[in-house]
């Protein structure tokens with residue numbers, strides 16, 4: 001049978017000669033990068049220079065060396081770390097994934113480094129299709145953008161226009177929605193908006209509290225209070241279905257259903273911020289893991305997507321002029337984002353028995369067994385899939401920081417989340433292997449024992 005002629009919309013990486021050339025380049029780059037390492041003195045100097053140039057210290061002394069494999073990444077000083085935080089949840093399929101690198105190399109050899117909304121390329125189309133294919137029956141459109149906060153700004157603008165003149169927004173306590181002036185106001189961290197002007201139209205509702213049997217009732221009462229006080233003026237409510245920066249807090253489906261139903265009755269648009277949950281909870285979107293399709297008006301995604309996106313129902317399509325911008329994303333980001341979605345769908349990652357859900361259960365089991373050995377060092381553990389956290393010791397910020405610093409010395413990268421208590425968060429690649437998990441938990445255990453020894457604490 002004659003081979004069908006490829007069109008400009010077909011992936012160039014599927015052509016054997018193109019793929020082989022990409023493989024050769026990747027091999028050459030990796031061979032060369034693996035040969036390079038800074039001496040400890042040169043590494044310390046580079047760290048100091050980064051800090052001087054950006055005007056403040058790095059959170060951790062880390063400069064990447066350009067090589068990685070799975071959950072492991074090599075730093076510029078030639079040392080290897082097990083990376084269970086992945087640039088705050090960006091490395092969904094880990095480091096140095098050969099297939100993703102091949103897609104990236106081919107995408108980067110084309111005409112446009114970045115793509116805009118004026119003349120989108122094939123990757124824009126592929127990524128848009130891939131996202132909508134997983135978005136359920138109601139979300140019909142997608143608008144691509146660069147960082148998570150861009151997607152959130154677009155979502156908020158669209159819902160405000162749709163509900164104008166209503167201009168009040170409801171969010172959860174402990175929420176995080178990004179760092180523009182507007183999103184800093186929607187984020188429940190006063191320190192993140194110090195000195196910024198506030199519009200005063202954002203109201204907070206408590207998130208689910210597993211320790212309080214009246215939690216749902218309390219949240220509903222406070223939501224009702226806002227809806228009554230600002231009757232007809234509340235445009236939308238933002239939902240982070242698993243609070244990421246707040247400390248990996250999930251909530252049961254019934255909690256969200258009750259609040260979303262109230263929003264529906266009051267004509268308040270439901271916006272789900274999936275910038276961090278995207279590709280981490282079992283389905284591509286957490287609102288689908290929780291079967292909330294019928295309630296959701298718009299959704300934002302980022303991080304693992306390698307760009308960002310706002311997805312919305314037909315009736316939330318904004319009028320011309322409201323949403324635009326030079327960039328829709330980088331060509332490499334779009335190509336890899338589309339490929340990641342394709343692989344998650346085809347390689348058994350999604351669904352209740354998919355690899356992401358199974359990984360979550362394995363991590364929880366390991367936490368349980370660690371807590372049995374170190375009951376004073378491993379406090380409550382929460383999370384879903386590839387988004388997990390625990391409270392170290394008494395949950396004080398200083399002890400959490402000491403554990404994180406010691407983990408780095410032991411070779412494991414993690415990050416803090418939440419406050420009061422301070423937690424330690426894990427956003428590992430969704431393809432983390434059992435061997436990587438075992439190694440990571442052994443390092444975590446060593447770090448907790450060392451901190452207990454050094455601070456003379458029981459563990």
Ligand SMILES: Cc1ncc(COP(=O)(O)O)c(C=O)c1O
Pocket residue numbers: 088147148149150152176177178179240244245273274275276277302303
């Ligand atoms: C839930 C949530 N929304 C929005 C953002 C902002 O995304 P970005 O930092 O890509 O702008 C983040 C980032 O951590 C997030 O976790």
